[in-house]
Amino acid sequence: MGKKLFMGNEAIARGAIEAGLHLATAYPGTPSSEIIGTLAAWSGEFPYYVEWSVNEKVAMEVAAGAAYAGARALVAMKQVGLNVASDPLMSLAYIGVKGALVVAVADDPGPHSSQTEQDTRTFAKFAKLPVFDPASPEEALEMTKDAFELSHRYGIPVFLRPTTRVCHATAGVEISEIQSLPTEGFVKDPRWVIFPRLSYERHRWLENQLEKMAVEFSDNRWNRMTPGDRLGIIAGGISYYYAVEAAQALGLHPTILKIGNPHPAPQAKIEAFLQQVDQVIVVEELDPVIEEAVLAVAGRIGFTGKIHGKISGDLPRAGEYSVDLVKNVLMKVCGVKLDAAAAVLDAPPQLPLRPPVLCAGCPHRASFYAVKRATKGMNAIYTGDIGCYTLGNAQPLAMVDTCLCMGAGITVGQGLQRIEPERPVFTFIGDSTFFHTGIPGLINAVYNKHVIKLVLLDNSTTAMTGHQPHPGMGRTASGEVTQVVDVVALIRACGVEWVEEVNPLDLQAAENAVRKSLEHPGVAAIVMRYPCVALYKPSRRFRVDASRCINCKRCIKELGCPAFYQEEKPEIGPSCYGCGLCVQVCPVGAIKEANC
Amino acid sequence: MNPSSMDIVIAGVGGQGTVLASRVLAQAALEAGLSAKTSETIGMAQREGTVQSHVRIGKDDFGPVIGTGQADVLLAFEPAEAVRALGLLKPGGLLMVNDYPIRPVTVTLGTSAYQTEAILDYLKNTPFQLKVVRAFDTAIAAGSFKAVNTVMLGALAATGRLPFSRSAVLKVLLELVPAKAREINERGFELGAKL
Incomplete structure (x- = not known):
């Protein structure tokens, strides 16, 4: 059907519709908000139901109920929202679902707009649920569809874990036909009522499902090897692209394993990869989830080469990665050098600090x-x-x-x-x-x-x-x-x-x-x-009457409004929204409505 | 410069419309049959903080974020933000800067300084092809100070350096902005193209 310029979050929304979405819920949180925002904006064109729920726990439970009735449901949130939704989710992993439930949780390495850098892949291990970890908007769309299929086949909630650089990236994304699927309806059954006896049985069932999925993940398209020399790189999410670009810039030709399902780890695939290489560099943001899986496989098969990652101290656990960061690691590990690509610049003049502020008129x-x-x-x-x-x-x-x-x-x-x-x-x-x-x-x-x-x-x-x-x-x-x-x-x-x-x-x-x-x-x-x-649109603006202003700067120093700037005397720029707070602060009545 | 592949960094202040500018360039690239990806700053920094958008055209195998010294073009909507993003530009790259400073609240309050002259002088002495654009005044002339982004887009499109035509950029821009803002944006773009 052709390519559309989609943000990662829009691609997830589209993928859900193509997978036959019936219901979608979320509480907003950067960088996840546009998933449901997009579904809300498109809701007139397609037959699904979409809501902003009151919080993430509520969103999770509404989506779970729909999935109990055989619907294909999507719930979206940011990583800290998952903390709020964790109570229903932990039990839901045992209870399972009937239609399908995809839990889209956006992580925020950096962080750009979050309280923590928690890693949803680690949460997925804790909750014993599978994860899809897209590296681009294109992958986000396809993985969303595959996540729905996997959830349906295994009767289990499935995580989709994009990061900020996927959610807020845009790319030309291939779209295809949407699916329209019937829902079976809710069928009364003791399986929907969690009791200790049932929990034990379902725990065993869940562990068994994970083992089967790990085998399946070794053969699917998201965990794939690109052949190269005896240097091995394993990467997941956006870090995969950083690794590819860094290796190319340095003239390296590593064997690369791209991990799109970090949990349960595709162990057979990792084993096959380790047999092709002498040493490994694991590139993944935040927790060493892939690295731990690689170490486990390496230990089991007696791989003796070096494994460079966070646990070895070669890569940081905190903060966002970049092409530059991966380049530096590759140069150190491989002993190669590259002439600096950047221009040599004089030290710049001191730059102003520019933290985000409350808007003018807020x-x-x-x-x-x-x-x-x-x-x-x-x-x-x-x-x-x-x-x-x-x-x-x-x-x-x-x-x-x-x-x-x-x-x-x-x-x-x-x-x-x-x-x-x-x-x-x-x-x-x-x-x-x-x-x-x-x-x-x-x-x-x-x-x-x-x-x-x-x-x-x-x-x-x-x-x-x-x-x-x-x-x-x-x-x-x-x-x-x-x-x-x-x-x-x-x-x-x-x-x-x-x-x-x-x-x-x-x-x-x-x-x-x-x-x-x-x-x-x-x-x-x-x-x-x-x-x-x-x-709303502003209906008035204010200006400083310089003839009255006594330059006491109270307007500036008390309020910190970004519409103000200081020349000879305080002045008000075009971003004034006409709230009039400064008028009430000026001791001499020098701030007046501007003729606009 | 390979005309079918290009890395562009757009730097500015939250609220200046870097996201729209990057979307316009990416969409124009797609319509020219080239691959395109962008990466944006969305979230808290949008409230008058430092923002950057990256646009990568014809870089199929790479991610959306441009590394140090990789950008062919730095389109800066604000001079201090131009300096902040300068490390991303490759030697000899095109540096287009709106010369109108946006002084943050920290400067107004006196807790940090904005050395406008020093910043503009510094930009003149860098190993890039500098083009200073009077985008703020031009935007006001077009009808709104908010049109700085379209003035800058017009100025960039008019250099002939993009792998698609000036009219292709304008067409996409007018499709992406709301109907009532089309006139101001078209004027801003055309005035920018003449600078």
Whole structure:
């Protein structure tokens, strides 16, 4: 059907449709979000069901239910999302599925946008589930289809584990016909109810399935050898391409084994490879999953050559790999040299630091600033959470003292408060994160009398990951109108007696709400509500009237808004979004609406 | 330079539209019958952080990320980001730089410095073919400061160095942008091509 320029995540979405997808679920998380985003955007054209679930555990369970009914289901998440979904998944490995269930988990070596560099291949070993590890968008599409087939044939959930460089790469991808498959429906059977006796039987079954799959993987197209000389390279995922490019640049002709199924390891294939080479370099990002498998096979067959990898100390365990990194390893191991390809440059002038910041006009800036002003001198603690608002930790706001994982701001705040009851604790959380894992923590605060002050930053979207809808918005993934889950009613239902809603861009009102929350003796909640700048067009802009400005720089130093820059006096650039927060900070009224 | 294969790095600041620019080049390559792949920065860095897009044309056997000293072209939407990405450019490579600095909040707050003159001077004394583009003013003239990316694309397409025509780039660009933004983008592209 021809080639289309697809991002890796779009290729996974397409692969799922070509495999006969019936249902897809996810909670967004970089770099995985576009898998379900794409399926949502295409949902009018194809007959599958797609949703943004409230969190990854929910997404996993909804997908599992569909697979119980014989459907082909896809659940997508980022690697830390898998931690949230691990409870259902660990049991599901034993219970198995009927239709098919592909668990797409995007890893983030680097990390570029994550709390950890955890390796889903290691998780797969722990959960005893098979993995497909694509190296490119083209492979991602084909592997998605094969993952569905494998899941169906073995009755087992199957991992698809792309990394950032696959998810967010684009390539011309070959597409083919879509499949439309019937679903058998749910058939009542004791196999769906997990009991200890059944668990033991299914554990034995699962181990047996893994042994069979390891044999199958030795013969499939994803674990393939490219013949060369007696130098061996084994690589998986994007690292395969780094190894190929590095070897070519150095004029090397190694025998290369590309591993597309790192678990269960294709042992027969690895054994055949070891018989062709004198020494091995294992190139894989993050954990030494392939390396451990190679060492095990090498030990069993008495391979005596060197095995260079992470365990030998030749390659790093942390961080992202690159062609340059692999080149350096190859040069060291093979004793070859290459004239530097890069130009020899003078030392550059000092460059400005450019960390990501809250956007111009972002309502979170106003929320943080209001709390900061109202709690000045109180030695308060401000716990944060996962979202754009984590950026509130930067100067000059400096309003995020902790960030751990989704939902942890509310709960970490309770432990802090219990140990130092005299210090006020404000726990910031976004609207989508509140639905995700904030609610149990809030109930805990009320139940156990932890006097935290909740600040719900409600910008009516899941901003950081690309503006996905959530239960507070009245719109589903596919754009249907649905009931709005009212966060204020929800907070009250959790037992919070004092709740106030305020527009954070009204600085005085927001500050007053913060002060009043402190007067309330128990758990109090302030819902700071204003939409994300990505959701509307600005209707006004501001400028600094130089004749009035006394150059005190309060606008700059208090807010850190990226629309400002300093010339002779502060000025406002074209990225101003017209929020008007700076107008309320200027002591001399020098900031005025621009004529635009 | 082999006209059917080319590595292009696009460097800029989150929000400047590096992703659109790389998609346009990759799609134009595909339509010219060449293989194309890109790698983007998506996620947290999009909030006014340092971003890079890599475009690899006709490099079937390789991954999407360009290594040190490999790029034929560095298309920089911002001067400091040009310097940051310079190591990727091969000696003699084409260095096209928008000369308009975007000063980050750290500079406005005084915790880091932006030495505009020193940065522009430095770029002039590197072993690359430098072309400085007044893309910001041109984008404003086209109708929006946000059109810097299309101005830069126009300037690059007009060099005749790409393995496909200037009109092929414009055609893809106009297909990829929303209908209401077509006029500004077409103007930006054409004005950029004249610089």
